[in-house]
Amino acid sequence: METAGTKNSIQNHRISIYIIVLLASLLLNIIPSTIVTVTGCPLWLDTIGTILAASIGGYIPGLIVGLLTNMIKGLSDITSFYYATLNIMISACTTFLVYHGWFKKVHKIIFSALILAIIGSGIGGLLPWFLDSFPTKGLLTDIGIDFIDKLISVTVVVLILKFIPSHIKKAAHFRFWMQTPLNEEDEKNVKKITCRSTPIRSKAIYILICSLIILAIAAAIISFVLFRNATIIEYSGIANDVGHLAAKAIDPEMVDDYISQGENAPGYADTKERLADIKAASHDVKYLYAYKIMEDGCHVVFDLDSPDLKGSDPGTLIDFDESFEEYIPQLLAGEEIDPIISNDEYGWLLTTYIPLKDSEGNCVCYIGTDVEMSTLLTSQLTFGVQMIFLFVGIVILITAVAVWLVDYSLVYPINSMTLRAQNMHFGDPEVLQENVKAIENLKIHTGDEVEKLYTTFLSMTQKSTGYLDEIREQNDTLSKMQSSFIMILADMVENRDENTGAHIRKTAAYVRIILTKMKEMGIHKDVLTDEYIENVVNSAPLHDIGKIQVPDAVLNKPGKLNDMEYEIMKTHTTAGKTVIDQLIKQVPRCAYLQEARYMANYHHEKWDGNGYPEHLSGEDIPLSARVMAVADVFDALVSKRIYKPPMPLDKAFSIIKEGAGTHFDPDVVKAFFAAEEEVKTVEEQYHQK
Incomplete structure (x- = not known):
């Protein structure tokens, strides 16, 4: 079981764990591959460490291990450098597969091995065709062998992972946090954040890849041109060297005799044999010959046979080739000329002409050396493939490192701030403080504009929270003043009515009890929010505000009202509505005044439509008024009036129950x-007072 001490120890030795993982992975690449090489096994087993490093630490450790492996192998085999790209691709692919859980189930492990084999031998199998470093078997055969190789490698890695403790694997995951590390849930949520358009991470990848591709193409073209020029210079040097050696083998004083007498001329056969030896010593030379250039054409002095063409006899006249026409004046003058590249019936050739001069310094003939340019094409093709492999590897490597840096220095910090901002809850002060604390705990320290954005965002959030606290305090003060004003106004009305006593306070208490119980019972749950209940309770004392316009003689009459007086009393509902309408005009967005208007105008409406002033029925009567109807009638029944004694509670409850469905809303009565x-507790409290 992990303890706090273990976790702290892991944190403190994270760098040591990274180094150990890298070294162990490097050895797992080199040792098994060395063993199979020595034993002659047809497998490679040179990616176990790369796969392990990528599985534990992500693609950066995998890239490092893959590169180091090929660099070490490259000390003894230069072609290993070109295979570094494959290790980079295998590392990136392994990271993707592990992240998506492909190393957890047998069938996915098998399929993962097949994917890695396709990369290793499908893509990698193309390279030997160009490098020609060893015979290449059929591509499918290579993939089949490599599939076994990768299946063994992946299986070994999966077994190793099972024996590594989870806290070690977690500590070995290569991170570069520039903020407080995110937990797994937050990290998943950060990655789920979407944008209206292209995310900044994708933009950075696109720009980087496009830049690298352009740079790679430019570098490849330049490298290709330089390589081609260097190769031409190298072949020109070979041709010149062969030509100079041949010039030393020919006696310039005997050239005319060689042309006229041919093989019968003294020393001709020996000279031809020496020229043949010189040609044989250089595999790059296709044709070696000596021509005397005259106005009528080229007179053959020597023309050695080649595998595909028999040489011309001495004295044979050969017409000038079209590719040599511009050089004829220089050749006739016995001057040196630059190498000539031609492509005719003799093939694609690089030709050098070395003048052979007699004792008086006169050019008696030219030694021509033709180098086969198809070897140059092969070299260029091999070089091009090598460059492509290297540049692809470099692009993947730089992109992977850049994405890794962008993630930790840009994407994670910005999305972490976004996530915290999305979770801000301004309604609850305690939750809001927790949200601000969560932003403070991010501790982003990128040292650039992102950190500046974070500090500004944090400062703004803290100030906004302070302002909200001040506004909340002011609202609380205003709310208390408002409630006090309502109560004072209601008291002024109630003091005119000698019959009502503590009516407004008791009815408000009953209204709160009923609404709260209805919410608990799930009645009108979409309407009965905490805010709605507070609005109704706070405005309940205004339900009889219209009585301020009822004459004292009617309001305080000790006996029963006659019909005319009753009609006057009934006007307190519409009068109350009129008073509150005037308030609403002054404060149009005050929700509690709307409920006060409903209760003042409709608290004498009845469920069956026989109430007043508008004879509304059922749910056409506002809910707040239906609740006040029960509270108002109940308090009138149990309270002492100058014209009646208080009714016993049981009798009052019985009357309310009888009125359900006729006078009152059945749901309100139920609650x-x-x-x-x-309800009884409230009545007893006010009765004692």
């Missing part, structure tokens, strides 16, 4: 009776 004990 009222569900909270019967709380």
Whole structure:
């Protein structure tokens, strides 16, 4: 079991763990591959460490191990450098497969090995065709052998991973946090954040890859041209060297005799044999000959046979080739000329002409040396493939490192701030403080504009939270002032009515009890929010505000009202609505005033439509008014009036129950009776007072 001490130890020795993983992975690449090479096994087993490093630490350790492996092998075999690209690709692919859980199930492990084999031998199998470093078997055969190789390698890695403790694997994952490390849940949520257009990570990748491709193409073209020129210079040097050696073998004083007498001329056969030896010593030379250049054409002095063409006899006249026409004046003058590249019936050739001069310094003939240019084409093709492999590897490597840096220095910090901002909850002060604390705990330290953005964002959030606290305090003060004003205004009305006593406070208490119970019972749950309940309760004292316009004689009459007086009393509902409408005009966005308007105008409406002032019925009556109807009637029944004594509670409850479905909303009555004990407690408290 992991302890706090173990975790701290792992954190403190993270770099040591990285080094150990890299070294162990490097050895797992080199040792098995060395063993199979020595034993003659047809496998390679040179990517076990690369796959392990990528599985544990991600693609950066995998890239490092793959590159180091090929660099070490390259000390003894130069072609290993070109295979570094394959190790880089295998590392990147392994990281992707592990991240998506492909190393956890047998069938996915097999398929993963096949994918890696296609990279190793499918793509890698093309390179030997151009390097010609060893005979290449059939491509499918190579992939089949490599599939076994990769299956063994992946299986070994999976077994190793099972024996490595989880906290070691977690510590070995190569990270470069420039902030407080994210937990797994936050990291997943950060990666899920989407953008309206292309994410900055993708933009950076596109720009980088396009730049690298352009740079790689430019570098490849330049390298190709330089390589071609260098090769031409090298072949020209070979041709010149052969020509100079041949010139030393020919006696310039005997050239005319060689032309006229041919093989019968003294020393001709010996000279031809020496020329043949010189040609045989250089495998790059296709044709070697000596021509005397005259106005009528080329007179053959020597023309050695080649495998595909018999040489011309001495004295034979050969017409000038079209590719030599511009050089004829120089040749006739016995001057040196630059190498000539031609492509005719004799093939694609690089030709040098070395003048052979007599004792008086006169040019008696030219030694012509033709180098086969198809070897240059092969060299160029081999060089081009090598460059492509290297540049692909470099592009993948630089892109991987750049993406890794962009992730940790840009994407994670920005998306972490975005995630924290999305989780901001301004309604609850405690949650808001936790949100601000979460932003503070990010501790982004990229040292660039991102860090500046973070500090500005944090400062703004802290200030905004402070302003919200001040606004909340001011709102609380205003709310208290508002409630006090409502209560004072209601008291002023109530003080005119000698019958009501503590009516406004008791009805407000009953309204709170009923609404709270309805919410608990799931009645009108979409309407009964905490805010709605507070608005209704706070505005409940205004339900009789219209009585301020009822004459004292009617309002405080000790006996029963006559019909005319009753009609006057009924006007307190519409009068209350009119008063509150005036308030709403002054404060149009005040939700509690709307509920006060409903209760003032409709608290005498009845469920069956026989109430007043508008004879509304059922749910056409606003909910707040339906609740106030029960609270108002119940308090009127149980309270003492100058014209009646208080009614016993049981009798009052019975009347409310009888009125369900006619006078009152059945759901409101149901909630009222569900909270019967709380209602009685309120009544007892005010009765004692």
